[in-house]
Amino acid sequence: MAISRLGYRILWCSLAAVTLVPAFGQEPVTLGERLYLGQCAMCHGARGEGGRGPVLAKPKLLHATDDASLNRIIRSGIPGTGMPGTGLIDAEILAVAAHVRQLGAVRPEPVAGDARAGSEVFFGRGRCVACHVLQGKGGIFGPELDGIGARRSPTHLRQSLVDPAADFPPNYAWVEAVTPTGRRIQGLRVNEDTFSIQLRDLGGQLHSHWKQELTSLRKDLKRSPMPSYRDTLTATELTNLVAYLASLQESQ
Ligand code: HEC
Ligand code: HEC
Known part of the structure; x- marks a missing residue:
């Protein structure tokens, strides 16, 4: 059967397109990457x-210290935490694990700034301990920050400070309730x-109410209870604070 010259050209073009796409990094190339992205x-x-x-x-993970623990975590998750188990079969687990190792084979994100000056902002002018526990002390309004540098990238830490609403844990919803007494x-x-x-109000006090009895109840899932420090701290203070948070590698 003869294929016309045009037919060859179409065939050739579509083959070229298929091979070129991964080269541009648009499409997942390996099974591990595809599973990871999904x-x-x-x-x-x-x-x-x-x-x-x-x-x-990053090169060293806290729990997934070797291949066996990495595979176990991908299979079964980490019980009692937000890390779920997966329904992946062995070959898929190995593929995802290889991809995780590949992600880890990067140079750590460089952190500018002076961590020691950042700690002074944290405990001093920033008043972060009003809402966050660090090294066993502080308010319980926000999440504990021990080991935060091991859990979050410097980019995410900076974003938490200047634009907290961009990405925060879904369990922190902001609510405003008006009681029957106004x-x-x-x-x-x-x-x-x-x-x-x-x-829990800003003073840390807990309140419990029957919803039916409240005059009004507003929830804002997009608003973070964490204030933005974009305008209240200087650029240098923010950079130093990120350096300090990134240096907190140990969980208590
Ligand atoms: C719903 C969110 C969620 C999904 C989906 C998820 N993880 Fe996790 N993962 C977490 C959280 C939260 C932790 C931290 C648990 C802890 O230690 O408190 C974690 C921890 C881990 C760790 C341990 C990190 C370390 O420092 O040792 C690895 C490895 C990991 N996840 C890999 C994966 C892989 C691979 C997938 C996909 C198959 C995946 N996770 C899917 C939320 C998630
Ligand atoms: C009024 C209480 C309050 C104050 C003051 C406060 N935070 Fe927060 N912070 C929160 C709450 C609530 C969250 C969780 C919701 C979120 O991530 O936006 C949070 C989240 C964070 C996170 C993200 C944690 C994560 O796991 O992603 C970081 C980092 C952080 N705060 C650092 C700081 C620093 C540094 C300061 C001082 C400059 C500060 N916070 C002051 C309440 C506060």
């Missing part, structure tokens, strides 16, 4: 830069079911 990237970032889950783009309470939703809601 099942892991939403929490760990497309390049392992971290997000809801910790940074994977009292307005603003704070974090700690717990909620069909009938009741518990929230």
